Amino acid sequence: MSHIVVIGAGQAGASLVAKLRKSGFDGDVTLIGAEPVPPYQRPPLSKAYLLGEMELERLFLRPESFYSDQNITLRLNETVTSIDPDAKTVTVGGDVIHYDHLALTTGSEPRRLPATIGGDLEGVHVVRTLSDVDAMSASVTPGARALIVGGGYIGLEAAAVAAKSGVAVTLVEMADRILQRVAAPETSDYFRALHSSHGVDIREGIGLDRLVGVDGKATGAVLSDGSKVELDFVIVGVGIAPSTRLAEMAGLTIDNGIAVDELGRTSDPSIWAAGDCASFPHAGGRIRLESVPNAIDQAECVAENMLGAATPYVPKPWFWSDQYDVKLQIAGLNVGYDRVITHKGDKGAVSFWYYAGDRLLAVDAMNDPRGYMIGKRLIEVGKSPAPEVIADSETDLKSLLRT
Incomplete structure:
Protein backbone atom coordinates (compact mmCIF):
# COMPACT_ATOMS: atom_id res chain seq x y z
CA MET A 1 0.00 0.00 0.00
CA SER A 2 1.44 3.41 -0.96
CA HIS A 3 1.93 6.33 1.41
CA ILE A 4 1.38 9.99 0.50
CA VAL A 5 2.86 12.53 2.90
CA VAL A 6 1.81 16.19 2.78
CA ILE A 7 3.92 18.83 4.52
CA GLY A 8 2.00 21.99 5.36
CA ALA A 9 -1.43 21.95 7.00
CA GLY A 10 -2.89 25.11 5.53
CA GLN A 11 -5.59 25.58 2.91
CA ALA A 12 -3.65 23.77 0.18
CA GLY A 13 -2.62 20.84 2.37
CA ALA A 14 -6.12 20.33 3.74
CA SER A 15 -7.63 20.53 0.26
CA LEU A 16 -5.11 18.06 -1.14
CA VAL A 17 -5.67 15.30 1.42
CA ALA A 18 -9.45 15.70 1.24
CA LYS A 19 -9.31 15.40 -2.56
CA LEU A 20 -7.15 12.28 -2.35
CA ARG A 21 -9.83 10.53 -0.32
CA LYS A 22 -12.67 11.90 -2.44
CA SER A 23 -10.88 10.60 -5.55
CA GLY A 24 -10.75 7.11 -4.10
CA PHE A 25 -7.18 6.85 -2.83
CA ASP A 26 -7.16 4.19 -0.11
CA GLY A 27 -3.48 4.20 0.79
CA ASP A 28 -1.91 5.88 3.81
CA VAL A 29 -2.13 9.68 4.04
CA THR A 30 -0.20 11.81 6.52
CA LEU A 31 -0.67 15.57 6.88
CA ILE A 32 1.99 17.39 8.91
CA GLY A 33 1.46 20.91 10.27
CA ALA A 34 3.68 23.16 12.37
CA GLU A 35 0.78 24.82 14.19
CA PRO A 36 -1.04 23.21 17.15
CA VAL A 37 -4.53 23.51 15.61
CA PRO A 38 -6.19 21.79 12.62
CA PRO A 39 -6.11 23.53 9.22
CA TYR A 40 -8.02 26.82 9.33
CA GLN A 41 -9.08 29.78 7.21
CA ARG A 42 -6.56 32.60 7.17
CA PRO A 43 -8.54 35.50 5.62
CA PRO A 44 -10.92 35.95 8.60
CA LEU A 45 -8.01 35.99 11.07
CA SER A 46 -7.22 39.68 10.73
CA LYS A 47 -10.84 40.67 10.22
CA ALA A 48 -13.79 38.83 11.81
CA TYR A 49 -11.67 36.83 14.27
CA LEU A 50 -9.63 39.82 15.44
CA LEU A 51 -12.80 41.86 15.79
CA GLY A 52 -14.31 39.13 17.97
CA GLU A 53 -17.00 38.36 15.40
CA MET A 54 -15.83 34.78 14.73
CA GLU A 55 -14.96 32.08 17.25
CA LEU A 56 -11.93 29.84 16.88
CA GLU A 57 -13.90 26.72 15.94
CA ARG A 58 -15.52 28.53 13.02
CA LEU A 59 -12.08 29.16 11.57
CA PHE A 60 -11.40 25.45 11.12
CA LEU A 61 -11.78 24.25 7.54
CA ARG A 62 -13.16 20.95 8.80
CA PRO A 63 -13.73 19.53 12.27
CA GLU A 64 -10.72 17.64 13.57
CA SER A 65 -12.79 14.45 13.52
CA PHE A 66 -12.87 14.63 9.70
CA TYR A 67 -9.25 13.57 9.48
CA SER A 68 -9.63 10.50 11.67
CA ASP A 69 -12.91 9.63 9.96
CA GLN A 70 -11.11 9.73 6.62
CA ASN A 71 -8.15 7.74 7.97
CA ILE A 72 -5.81 10.70 7.53
CA THR A 73 -2.97 10.86 10.04
CA LEU A 74 -2.87 14.46 11.25
CA ARG A 75 0.39 15.41 12.95
CA LEU A 76 0.08 18.89 14.45
CA ASN A 77 2.57 21.13 16.23
CA GLU A 78 5.42 19.30 14.51
CA THR A 79 8.12 20.59 12.21
CA VAL A 80 9.74 18.60 9.42
CA THR A 81 13.48 19.06 9.74
CA SER A 82 14.66 17.33 6.57
CA ILE A 83 13.70 15.50 3.40
CA ASP A 84 15.83 12.70 1.91
CA PRO A 85 14.69 12.35 -1.72
CA ASP A 86 16.95 9.35 -2.36
CA ALA A 87 15.57 7.36 0.57
CA LYS A 88 12.11 8.91 0.14
CA THR A 89 11.86 9.86 3.79
CA VAL A 90 11.03 12.92 5.87
CA THR A 91 12.26 13.49 9.39
CA VAL A 92 9.78 14.96 11.86
CA GLY A 93 10.39 15.02 15.58
CA GLY A 94 12.24 11.81 16.32
CA ASP A 95 10.53 9.90 13.51
CA VAL A 96 11.67 9.06 10.01
CA ILE A 97 8.63 8.60 7.76
CA HIS A 98 8.80 6.86 4.39
CA TYR A 99 6.74 8.20 1.48
CA ASP A 100 5.92 7.02 -2.01
CA HIS A 101 4.81 10.50 -3.01
CA LEU A 102 5.40 13.74 -1.13
CA ALA A 103 3.50 17.02 -1.51
CA LEU A 104 4.87 20.34 -0.29
CA THR A 105 2.10 22.77 0.64
CA THR A 106 4.31 24.86 2.90
CA GLY A 107 2.68 28.16 1.98
CA SER A 108 4.43 31.44 2.57
CA GLU A 109 5.98 33.48 5.35
CA PRO A 110 5.52 37.17 6.14
CA ARG A 111 8.45 39.45 5.53
CA GLY A 239 4.48 41.15 1.67
CA ILE A 240 5.14 37.46 1.94
CA ALA A 241 7.77 35.10 0.59
CA PRO A 242 7.27 31.47 -0.47
CA SER A 243 8.34 28.96 2.14
CA THR A 244 11.03 27.01 0.28
CA ARG A 245 13.52 26.03 2.99
CA LEU A 246 12.72 22.31 2.93
CA ALA A 247 12.63 22.24 -0.86
CA GLU A 248 16.02 23.91 -1.06
CA MET A 249 17.48 21.43 1.45
CA ALA A 250 16.10 18.61 -0.70
CA GLY A 251 17.83 20.01 -3.78
CA LEU A 252 14.63 20.88 -5.65
CA THR A 253 14.61 23.57 -8.33
CA ILE A 254 13.59 26.98 -6.97
CA ASP A 255 12.27 29.75 -9.22
CA ASN A 256 10.23 32.34 -7.32
CA GLY A 257 9.00 29.46 -5.20
CA ILE A 258 9.20 25.72 -5.65
CA ALA A 259 9.24 25.22 -9.42
CA VAL A 260 6.67 22.70 -10.66
CA ASP A 261 5.55 21.60 -14.12
CA GLU A 262 2.02 21.96 -15.48
CA LEU A 263 0.95 18.94 -13.43
CA GLY A 264 2.38 20.22 -10.15
CA ARG A 265 5.42 17.93 -10.09
CA THR A 266 8.76 19.34 -8.90
CA SER A 267 12.21 18.53 -10.29
CA ASP A 268 11.98 15.30 -8.27
CA PRO A 269 9.36 13.01 -9.86
CA SER A 270 8.12 11.82 -6.47
CA ILE A 271 7.67 15.29 -4.97
CA TRP A 272 4.84 17.70 -5.78
CA ALA A 273 3.96 21.22 -4.64
CA ALA A 274 0.87 23.44 -4.56
CA GLY A 275 -0.35 26.74 -3.16
CA ASP A 276 1.56 29.88 -2.23
CA CYS A 277 4.91 28.08 -2.26
CA ALA A 278 4.68 26.80 -5.85
CA SER A 279 5.52 28.55 -9.13
CA PHE A 280 4.09 27.01 -12.26
CA PRO A 281 4.09 27.54 -16.05
CA HIS A 282 1.69 30.21 -17.29
CA ALA A 283 1.41 32.29 -20.46
CA GLY A 284 4.89 31.41 -21.65
CA GLY A 285 6.54 32.17 -18.32
CA ARG A 286 6.15 31.20 -14.68
CA ILE A 287 3.76 32.55 -12.08
CA ARG A 288 3.07 32.10 -8.38
CA LEU A 289 -0.36 33.01 -7.06
CA GLU A 290 -0.98 33.97 -3.44
CA SER A 291 -4.68 33.34 -2.93
CA VAL A 292 -7.10 30.94 -1.27
CA PRO A 293 -8.79 29.96 -4.56
CA ASN A 294 -5.46 29.04 -6.12
CA ALA A 295 -4.43 27.05 -3.05
CA ILE A 296 -7.63 25.00 -3.28
CA ASP A 297 -7.76 24.54 -7.05
CA GLN A 298 -4.09 23.75 -7.53
CA ALA A 299 -3.98 21.37 -4.56
CA GLU A 300 -7.00 19.45 -5.84
CA CYS A 301 -5.46 19.24 -9.31
CA VAL A 302 -2.20 17.97 -7.84
CA ALA A 303 -4.06 15.36 -5.79
CA GLU A 304 -5.67 13.99 -8.94
CA ASN A 305 -2.36 14.06 -10.81
CA MET A 306 -0.65 12.15 -8.00
CA LEU A 307 -3.22 9.46 -8.75
CA GLY A 308 -2.46 9.51 -12.48
CA ALA A 309 -4.93 12.01 -13.97
CA ALA A 310 -2.22 13.93 -15.91
CA THR A 311 -4.39 17.08 -16.03
CA PRO A 312 -2.50 20.36 -16.54
CA TYR A 313 -3.34 23.04 -14.01
CA VAL A 314 -5.05 26.04 -15.62
CA PRO A 315 -5.61 28.83 -13.08
CA LYS A 316 -8.71 31.01 -13.01
CA PRO A 317 -7.32 33.81 -10.86
CA TRP A 318 -9.65 35.64 -8.51
CA PHE A 319 -9.06 37.41 -5.23
CA TRP A 320 -10.95 39.46 -2.68
CA SER A 321 -10.40 41.95 0.12
CA ASP A 322 -12.82 43.25 2.77
CA GLN A 323 -12.23 46.74 4.13
CA TYR A 324 -14.87 48.53 6.22
CA ASP A 325 -18.16 48.10 4.33
CA VAL A 326 -16.43 47.63 0.97
CA LYS A 327 -15.90 44.26 -0.65
CA LEU A 328 -13.25 44.31 -3.35
CA GLN A 329 -13.41 41.41 -5.80
CA ILE A 330 -10.71 40.92 -8.41
CA ALA A 331 -10.92 38.70 -11.48
CA GLY A 332 -8.00 37.92 -13.77
CA LEU A 333 -4.43 39.21 -13.75
CA ASN A 334 -3.67 42.80 -14.71
CA VAL A 335 -0.05 42.20 -15.77
CA GLY A 336 0.70 44.15 -18.95
CA TYR A 337 -2.33 46.47 -18.91
CA ASP A 338 -2.06 49.79 -20.74
CA ARG A 339 -5.38 51.42 -19.84
CA VAL A 340 -8.14 51.21 -17.26
CA ILE A 341 -11.82 51.76 -18.00
CA THR A 342 -14.22 52.79 -15.23
CA HIS A 343 -17.75 51.42 -15.05
CA LYS A 344 -20.10 52.97 -12.50
CA GLY A 345 -22.94 50.85 -11.18
CA ASP A 346 -25.82 51.42 -8.80
CA LYS A 347 -25.58 52.66 -5.20
CA GLY A 348 -21.91 53.61 -5.36
CA ALA A 349 -20.75 50.38 -6.99
CA VAL A 350 -17.76 50.86 -9.28
CA SER A 351 -15.45 48.60 -11.23
CA PHE A 352 -12.16 49.18 -13.01
CA TRP A 353 -11.53 47.13 -16.16
CA TYR A 354 -7.93 46.51 -17.22
CA TYR A 355 -7.13 46.30 -20.93
CA ALA A 356 -4.02 45.56 -22.98
CA GLY A 357 -4.98 47.11 -26.27
CA ASP A 358 -8.48 45.76 -26.89
CA ARG A 359 -8.02 42.64 -24.75
CA LEU A 360 -9.65 42.48 -21.32
CA LEU A 361 -7.21 41.26 -18.67
CA ALA A 362 -8.76 41.86 -15.26
CA VAL A 363 -11.46 43.61 -13.26
CA ASP A 364 -11.35 45.29 -9.84
CA ALA A 365 -14.92 45.55 -8.52
CA MET A 366 -15.86 47.51 -5.40
CA ASN A 367 -19.26 46.56 -3.95
CA ASP A 368 -20.09 45.50 -7.49
CA PRO A 369 -20.70 41.74 -7.49
CA ARG A 370 -22.44 41.89 -10.87
CA GLY A 371 -19.45 43.61 -12.49
CA TYR A 372 -17.11 41.12 -10.90
CA MET A 373 -19.02 38.00 -11.91
CA ILE A 374 -19.57 39.18 -15.48
CA GLY A 375 -15.98 40.34 -15.84
CA LYS A 376 -14.71 37.02 -14.47
CA ARG A 377 -16.86 35.07 -16.91
CA LEU A 378 -15.80 37.20 -19.86
CA ILE A 379 -12.13 36.70 -19.03
CA GLU A 380 -12.56 32.95 -18.62
CA VAL A 381 -14.23 32.54 -22.03
CA GLY A 382 -11.84 34.96 -23.75
CA LYS A 383 -14.34 37.71 -24.58
CA SER A 384 -13.29 41.37 -24.55
CA PRO A 385 -16.09 43.97 -24.74
CA ALA A 386 -15.20 47.24 -26.45
CA PRO A 387 -13.78 49.64 -23.84
CA GLU A 388 -16.28 52.33 -24.79
CA VAL A 389 -19.12 49.92 -24.01
CA ILE A 390 -17.72 49.33 -20.52
CA ALA A 391 -17.27 53.06 -19.98
CA ASP A 392 -20.99 53.65 -20.58
CA SER A 393 -22.74 53.42 -17.19
CA GLU A 394 -25.98 52.63 -19.01
CA THR A 395 -24.55 49.39 -20.43
CA ASP A 396 -26.29 46.27 -19.17
CA LEU A 397 -23.19 44.25 -18.35
CA LYS A 398 -25.12 40.99 -18.36
CA SER A 399 -25.91 41.49 -22.03
CA LEU A 400 -22.20 41.26 -22.80
CA LEU A 401 -22.26 37.54 -22.09
CA ARG A 402 -24.77 37.03 -24.89
CA THR A 403 -22.88 38.90 -27.59
Missing part, protein backbone atom coordinates in the same frame (compact mmCIF):
# COMPACT_ATOMS: atom_id res chain seq x y z
CA ARG A 112 9.62 40.97 8.80
CA LEU A 113 11.44 44.13 9.73
CA PRO A 114 15.14 43.60 10.45
CA ALA A 115 16.28 43.81 14.05
CA THR A 116 18.67 46.60 13.04
CA ILE A 117 15.73 49.00 12.69
CA GLY A 118 13.78 47.71 15.68
CA GLY A 119 11.95 44.78 14.16
CA ASP A 120 12.63 42.67 17.25
CA LEU A 121 10.96 45.08 19.68
CA GLU A 122 7.92 43.97 21.63
CA GLY A 123 4.71 45.18 20.04
CA VAL A 124 5.84 44.63 16.44
CA HIS A 125 3.44 42.21 14.74
CA VAL A 126 2.92 40.42 11.45
CA VAL A 127 -0.38 38.99 10.21
CA ARG A 128 -0.16 35.38 9.11
CA THR A 129 -1.00 32.79 11.74
CA LEU A 130 -3.50 32.33 14.54
CA SER A 131 -0.77 32.98 17.09
CA ASP A 132 0.21 36.21 15.28
CA VAL A 133 -3.33 37.56 15.58
CA ASP A 134 -3.79 36.34 19.16
CA ALA A 135 -0.57 38.15 20.07
CA MET A 136 -1.79 41.49 18.73
CA SER A 137 -5.42 41.27 19.86
CA ALA A 138 -4.80 42.84 23.26
CA SER A 139 -3.26 45.89 21.57
CA VAL A 140 -6.21 46.58 19.27
CA THR A 141 -8.23 48.68 21.70
CA PRO A 142 -9.95 52.08 21.49
CA GLY A 143 -7.52 54.95 21.95
CA ALA A 144 -4.41 52.95 21.06
CA ARG A 145 -2.03 54.23 18.40
CA ALA A 146 -0.87 51.96 15.58
CA LEU A 147 1.69 52.26 12.82
CA ILE A 148 0.99 50.10 9.78
CA VAL A 149 4.05 49.52 7.62
CA GLY A 150 3.05 48.70 4.05
CA GLY A 151 0.17 49.82 1.86
CA GLY A 152 -0.69 46.54 0.15
CA TYR A 153 -3.84 44.57 0.85
CA ILE A 154 -2.47 43.11 4.10
CA GLY A 155 -1.62 46.53 5.46
CA LEU A 156 -4.88 48.11 4.33
CA GLU A 157 -7.00 45.33 5.81
CA ALA A 158 -5.13 45.65 9.09
CA ALA A 159 -5.65 49.42 9.02
CA ALA A 160 -9.39 48.96 8.45
CA VAL A 161 -9.81 46.59 11.39
CA ALA A 162 -7.72 48.79 13.68
CA ALA A 163 -9.63 51.93 12.70
CA LYS A 164 -12.99 50.17 13.20
CA SER A 165 -11.77 49.23 16.69
CA GLY A 166 -11.12 52.86 17.61
CA VAL A 167 -7.35 52.77 17.08
CA ALA A 168 -5.61 55.88 15.74
CA VAL A 169 -3.86 54.58 12.62
CA THR A 170 -0.90 55.89 10.66
CA LEU A 171 0.00 53.92 7.54
CA VAL A 172 3.27 54.41 5.67
CA GLU A 173 3.99 53.18 2.16
CA MET A 174 7.43 53.78 0.68
CA ALA A 175 6.16 53.50 -2.92
CA ASP A 176 4.52 56.50 -4.56
CA ARG A 177 1.06 55.16 -3.83
CA ILE A 178 -0.70 52.41 -1.90
CA LEU A 179 -1.35 49.20 -3.88
CA GLN A 180 1.21 50.32 -6.47
CA ARG A 181 2.52 46.79 -7.05
CA VAL A 182 -0.86 45.16 -7.56
CA ALA A 183 -3.42 47.70 -8.77
CA ALA A 184 -4.05 50.68 -11.03
CA PRO A 185 -4.00 54.26 -9.74
CA GLU A 186 -7.81 54.26 -9.90
CA THR A 187 -8.01 51.46 -7.32
CA SER A 188 -5.37 53.16 -5.19
CA ASP A 189 -7.33 56.41 -5.27
CA TYR A 190 -10.54 54.62 -4.26
CA PHE A 191 -9.01 52.98 -1.20
CA ARG A 192 -7.01 56.05 -0.19
CA ALA A 193 -10.24 58.03 -0.05
CA LEU A 194 -12.00 55.21 1.80
CA HIS A 195 -9.36 54.99 4.52
CA SER A 196 -9.02 58.75 4.83
CA SER A 197 -12.78 58.95 5.42
CA HIS A 198 -12.28 56.61 8.40
CA GLY A 199 -9.52 58.74 9.88
CA VAL A 200 -6.48 56.74 8.73
CA ASP A 201 -3.41 58.91 8.19
CA ILE A 202 -1.91 57.54 4.94
CA ARG A 203 1.60 58.69 4.06
CA GLU A 204 2.82 57.65 0.63
CA GLY A 205 6.34 57.89 -0.71
CA ILE A 206 7.57 57.65 2.88
CA GLY A 207 9.32 54.68 4.41
CA LEU A 208 10.23 53.60 7.91
CA ASP A 209 13.72 54.63 8.96
CA ARG A 210 13.64 52.92 12.36
CA LEU A 211 11.52 52.06 15.34
CA VAL A 212 12.42 53.28 18.80
CA GLY A 213 11.49 51.70 22.08
CA VAL A 214 11.55 51.90 25.85
CA ASP A 215 12.46 48.84 27.90
CA GLY A 216 12.37 46.69 24.77
CA LYS A 217 8.88 47.79 23.69
CA ALA A 218 8.15 49.81 20.55
CA THR A 219 6.95 53.31 21.42
CA GLY A 220 7.71 55.35 18.34
CA ALA A 221 8.98 55.48 14.79
CA VAL A 222 11.25 57.74 12.79
CA LEU A 223 10.17 57.93 9.16
CA SER A 224 12.32 58.49 6.08
CA ASP A 225 11.29 62.16 5.86
CA GLY A 226 12.51 62.74 9.40
CA SER A 227 9.05 62.92 10.95
CA LYS A 228 8.27 60.99 14.12
CA VAL A 229 5.22 58.96 15.07
CA GLU A 230 4.26 57.94 18.60
CA LEU A 231 2.74 54.49 18.78
CA ASP A 232 1.61 51.64 20.98
CA PHE A 233 2.05 48.85 18.47
CA VAL A 234 3.14 48.16 14.89
CA ILE A 235 1.69 45.90 12.22
CA VAL A 236 4.05 44.97 9.40
CA GLY A 237 2.43 44.23 6.05
CA VAL A 238 5.29 44.31 3.56
